[in-house]
Amino acid sequence: MEQWKKNLAVLWVGQFLVMAGMTMIIPFLSLYLQTDLGLSDPHETATWAGIIFAGNFVTSFLFQPLWGKLSDRYGRKMMLLRSGFGMAIVMVLMGFAQNPWHLLLLRMVNGTISGFNPASVSLISATTPKERMGFAMGTLQSGGIAGTILGPFIGGLLADAIGFRPIFYVTGLLLFLASLLAMFVVKESFDRTKAAAKPNVSIIQGFASLSRIPQLKSLFAVTFLIQFAMIGPMPLMPLYVQELHGTAVNLAFWSGLVGSAAGLSNMVSSPLLGRLSDRIGQERILLVSLIGSALLFIPQAMAGSVWQLLVLRFLQGVFLGGLIPSVNALIRKHTPDGMESRSFSFNSSTLSLGNMIGPIVGGVISGWIGIEGVFITSAVLFVLNALWVNRTLLAHRKQRQG
Incomplete structure (x- = not known):
């Protein structure tokens, strides 16, 4: 198999797991806040659920450009692995949250270190032949969409089967394994010396x-x-x-x-x-x-x-x-x-x-x-x-x- 196809296959799996991990909490977030984190008032629970879910997107919006800059300077694969392993650790820590503030801060940290998606897109764009670019981008997108669709469904099934906290541990483990697979299989030709010689633009x-x-x-x-x-x-x-x-x-x-x-x-x-x-x-x-x-x-x-x-x-x-x-x-x-x-x-x-x-x-x-x-x-x-x-x-x- 050509290397660009190997990259695409591995990053499709990564995209699926990242997006499934992001959306898996939707069916049980409110219940997790009530049963494990001590909230009882329905209005307070709904408010916290909305804030916690949005927290990830707020910090992601703010920090994505920084990771993009570092990716152009140090390589896309490095940023991919930084994000993958980092999110795996944060996801496991969410299972140890003791109150809503812990969960909110961890969701915001998750958004801060996120960047698997743009790093994947950038790496695929750099390693795929130009005449196959549309196919590669469409296939990569389908992995993220599949994770978004199946994430809530998987989360709901696991919540009934193993409880709320273990879901975070399972998701973190899967993210870790996907990042490990990317570390050994995904390859890019990136000249750090050439990149470092370019002006350091803010x-x-x-x-x-x-x-x-x-x-x-x-x-x-x-x-x-x-x-x-x-x-x-x-x-x-x-x-x-x-x-x-x-x-x-x-x-x-x-x-x-x-x-x-x-x-x-x-x-x-x-x-x-x-x-x-x-x-x-x-x-x-x-x-x-x-x-x-x-x-x-x-x-x-x-x-x-x-x-x-x-x-x-x-x-x-x-x-x-x-x-x-x-x-x-x-x-x-x-x-x-x-x-x-x-x-x-x-x-x-x-x-x-x-x-x-x-x-x-x-x-x-x-x-x-x-x-x-x-x-x-x-x-x-x-x-x-x-x-x-x-x-x-x-x-x-x-x-x-x-």
């Missing part, structure tokens, strides 16, 4: 330099808006399912099924659309995916049953699978040599920012014009995104070809 200077490239500035904004529009409706989905389904039995089952439908089709379509983008161009796949996703948001606001919502979410997931992999491949295309990791880390920060702000604004919009209005707002944002992509990326591609 994080702010690096961002200013990359922002002067109009295509990158557009791609960073596209990532933020994609994540903002996708995540905004997610916390409201159980309420919407309840509105459509009534108070009948199996409400939690239907909420979970609707929530994972888009992820399932996304996981399958990402490698396929990535392979297609290698033939017809990532810009075109990105534009079509944005328009398709926007069009499928609108009927979701008008769904008359849970089955309709389920089918629409599944179809939308097909288009969502073409978004982030196309963005990552285009970032690599437009980033100057030697700044790839920094560029991917800035993009990861904008993604974390979308994760933070999307649910907050979605909740405000829902209170103002209803849950249906959140879907319409997301559709509008995707259309604006498509217009921006057409103007900055497709126009540039045509000029270059012309």
Whole structure:
């Protein structure tokens, strides 16, 4: 097997385990706070659960650019292993938390040392042949999506089988094994002497330099808006399912099924659309995916049953699978040599920012014009995104070809 394929296979497993570890706590976080960490008031428990879950994204947003800078200077594999082994230790420590503050601080530390995702993307982009870039990015994305979907399901099963605290120990062990596998199998050709000879540009200077490239500035904004529009409706989905389904039995089952439908089709379509983008161009796949996703948001606001919502979410997931992999491949295309990791880390920060702000604004919009209005707002944002992509990326591609 070619080395780039070995790298891709190992990092797919790593992406799966990292994202599963991040989302595994969703089904039992509130229960863990009540049974093991001493909270009893429902309102206090809900507040702490929200703060603890968001804490990871806050510090991740702030520290990703630093790790990107160090990755360009000392190598992507080193940053990958730093993040993997570090998160394994922090995950185990979460199982020893004695109060909500301990868990919050550990989640924030986890976000601070995180960076497995951008380091993986950067390493794959540097070791994969350019003609296979779309396929590699799509396949890597499918690993993260699979972990995001199956994480809560696995967490729920383990919570019933072994209790809450042992889940953190099991997750930490799996992260450690994935990092160990990456240490021995993943390889990159990185010249530290050459990297050290380059000017030591600060994080702010690096961002200013990359922002002067109009295509990158557009791609960073596209990532933020994609994540903002996708995540905004997610916390409201159980309420919407309840509105459509009534108070009948199996409400939690239907909420979970609707929530994972888009992820399932996304996981399958990402490698396929990535392979297609290698033939017809990532810009075109990105534009079509944005328009398709926007069009499928609108009927979701008008769904008359849970089955309709389920089918629409599944179809939308097909288009969502073409978004982030196309963005990552285009970032690599437009980033100057030697700044790839920094560029991917800035993009990861904008993604974390979308994760933070999307649910907050979605909740405000829902209170103002209803849950249906959140879907319409997301559709509008995707259309604006498509217009921006057409103007900055497709126009540039045509000029270059012309």
